[in-house]
Amino acid sequence: MLIQLNFKSGKPVYLQIVDQIKSAAASGAIKPGEPLPTIRPLAEELRVNRNTVARAYSELESQGIIESRHGKGSVLAENHSPLKKEIRRKMLIDEIDQAVVQAHHLQFDRAEFLKLVDERFDALEKKKGES
Amino acid sequence: MLIQLNFKSGKPVYLQIVDQIKSAAASGAIKPGEPLPTIRPLAEELRVNRNTVARAYSELESQGIIESRHGKGSVLAENHSPLKKEIRRKMLIDEIDQAVVQAHHLQFDRAEFLKLVDERFDALEKKKGES
DNA sequence: ATTACTGTCCTAGACAGTTAGGACAGTAAG
């Protein structure tokens, strides 16, 4: 679990932590049931307040990514979203639409876009293989 | 140019305007060179302060989507990003990675993802045909 | 020059988001 923070980016620290843990979970760097660093030591390592890490973990828990238990720590949750597929589908479409619209303005056509998506899935699978 | 605002969503009004105009431009609902609504009438129609619309237009201009000229109004810009392809590619990859990671947590695999992307491009092309 | 449009700059108030410290509460080992 290596987390890199950029304090100049303007992006909230707790969101940087959220994104990187979500990404690590998707790549298989952390597996379901595996414990995450506890809040205080991680906060010390990252040189931020413990509540900043706590907020990140709280956000991850509300998204169903991790499970925290008072006094015990946090572990990566099973990848079972409780939401109905139709809802999850809508959420993903929102993300995809954003990328598709952005692609138009960045002058990438459908074929190039699909190629990039394949590349990024490959990059993710590769990380899985390494673990 | 129909813009729908949601004041309860928590998302800043000016960003809602930005997104919807970007989307309209990508779908071909507005074409390069075509004039956009002027700031004050649009603000009145949407029942927001003129500076809120002005901020949206300012953001769109900084992204190279529109061009505003003092005293004349704003028009949709040609779709020529001044950035180098390598830079634009990096920006798009960031968007795609976000969607790919989200797909994992929403339990969509690569094949389903690619199918959704195709669907969304189709939906965009369809709008182009209607105009 | 006047009028009626247009976009832009400046400033400030209100509000939400972010981070931080203190205190509290659950867990588990000795």
Next chain:
DNA sequence: CTTACTGTCCTAACTGTCTAGGACAGTAAT
């Protein structure tokens, strides 16, 4: 029970964001 760890809640300060109104400046037609 004590100790040392764990997550959680409350509150406050700070900061930046968002929205708004007043004043200014460019454009074009009469």
